[in-house]
Amino acid sequence: xxxxxxxxxxxxxxxxxxxxxxxxxxxxxxxxxxxxxxxxxxxxxxxxxxxxxxxxxxxxxxxxxxxxxxxxxxxxxxxxxxxxxxxxxxxxxxxxxxxxxxxxxxxxxxxxxxxxxxxxxxxxxxxxxxxx
Amino acid sequence: xxxxxxxxxxxxxxxxxxxxxxxxxxxxxxxxxxxxxxxxxxxxxxxxxxxxxxxxxxxxxxxxxxxxxxxxxxxxxxxxxxxxxxxxxxxxxxxxxxxxxxxxxxxxxxxxxxxxxxxxxxxxxxxxxxxx
Numbered sequence: 001x002x003x004x005x006x007x008x009x010x011x012x013x014x015x016x017x018x019x020x021x022x023x024x025x026x027x028x029x030x031x032x033x034x035x036x037x038x039x040x041x042x043x044x045x046x047x048x049x050x051x052x053x054x055x056x057x058x059x060x061x062x063x064x065x066x067x068x069x070x071x072x073x074x075x076x077x078x079x080x081x082x083x084x085x086x087x088x089x090x091x092x093x094x095x096x097x098x099x100x101x102x103x104x105x106x107x108x109x110x111x112x113x114x115x116x117x118x119x120x121x122x123x124x125x126x127x128x129x130x131x132x
Numbered sequence: 133x134x135x136x137x138x139x140x141x142x143x144x145x146x147x148x149x150x151x152x153x154x155x156x157x158x159x160x161x162x163x164x165x166x167x168x169x170x171x172x173x174x175x176x177x178x179x180x181x182x183x184x185x186x187x188x189x190x191x192x193x194x195x196x197x198x199x200x201x202x203x204x205x206x207x208x209x210x211x212x213x214x215x216x217x218x219x220x221x222x223x224x225x226x227x228x229x230x231x232x233x234x235x236x237x238x239x240x241x242x243x244x245x246x247x248x249x250x251x252x253x254x255x256x257x258x259x260x261x262x263x264x
Contacts, residue, residue: 013162021160028153028160029191030145033198035205045205054208055187055194059161062187066165073167073177076186080212 001071001132005099005109011068012096013060017052019089025056051086058124060095061113065128069097070109074130077108081126091118097128107132133203133264137231137241143201144228145192149184151221157188183218190256192227193245201229202241202264209240210261217255224250229260239264 002009017025026032031053034041042050058081065074087093094116101110108131115124134141149157158164163185166173174182190213197206219225226248233242240263247256 015162024156025160025191028157028188029195030147031191031195031198033204035198046207053191053194053198054211055191056160059157059163059185059187059191062185063161063163066163066167066185072165075178076215078212078214079186080210082210083208 001073002069005070005102005132007099007102009069010096010098011064012094013064014092014094015060016090016092017056017087022050022052022056022089025053029053029055031055047086050089052089054081054083054124057087057093057115060093060115061097061128064095064097065111065130069099069111070130070132074132076128077131078129079113079126081124083124085117085121085123087115087117087123093117093123094120100127133205134201137202137234137264139231139234141201142228142230143196144226145196146224146226147192148222148224149188149219154182154184154188154221157185161185161187163187179218182221184221186213186215186256189219189225189247192225192247193229193260196227196229197243197260197262201231201243202262205264207263208260209263211245211258213256213258215256217249217253219247219249219255225255226252232259
């Protein structure tokens with residue numbers, strides 16, 4: 001786990017999910033919604049094309065928390081997500097987590113969790129609570 | 133999408149995640165925390181053995197929302213999760229979603245979202261908000 005963490009500490013990653021990633025996640029999660037898998041169906045929706053599962057995009061957040069900040073050994077207590085904008089297949093996502101609160105009475109911290117789309121707009125935002 | 137939905141409507145699924153599932157998700161999500169992958173490391177943690185990623189367990193919820201209730205065409209607006217107990221590899225999970233509120237002014241509903249461990253204890257609970 002990272003040491004001497006303070007409010008404002010931040011970890012970031014970038015990733016795009018391919019069609020193969022989305023198909024694999026559809027099988028894993030049993031979410032085979034055609035909005036993610038079927039280009040013809042997706043054209044008929046307000047998104048106009050296939051989008052990546054929100055749960056797959058937001059998995060980048062759990063990756064950052066588990067690997068980088070606070071890192072190995074952290075225990076995930078809670079998470080909120082607001083899904084603001086879609087992420088399309090092969091679109092580069094920038095995900096980051098940033099410490100916004102560290103409790104004095106217990107080893108628990110809160111992090112702001114954000115996924116930006118390729119235009120830099122907030123696609124998913126929320127808050128994670130972790131025990132360190 | 134399901135028709136004539138009312139408060140109390142519920143959809144449920146059962147699934148266990150194997151070691152192969154967890155390894156696949158670790159690659160997809162870039163969360164290769166040894167708590168999920170390394171039996172020796174996991175022994176040294178409070179869990180005593182490897183656990184499934186919380187984000188992978190909770191993906192069953194997005195599957196239920198997308199496929200069954202409200203079903204295809206629903207748009208995911210938000211989700212909260214509280215992670216209460218671990219889910220171990222190959223442990224059968226029962227996940228369900230249940231409508232708890234339907235707004236009168238907008239086509240938006242709230243569902244309670246729950247994942248139970250194999251003993252029937254709440255492992256993850258939260259709330260989803262979807263546009264229908």
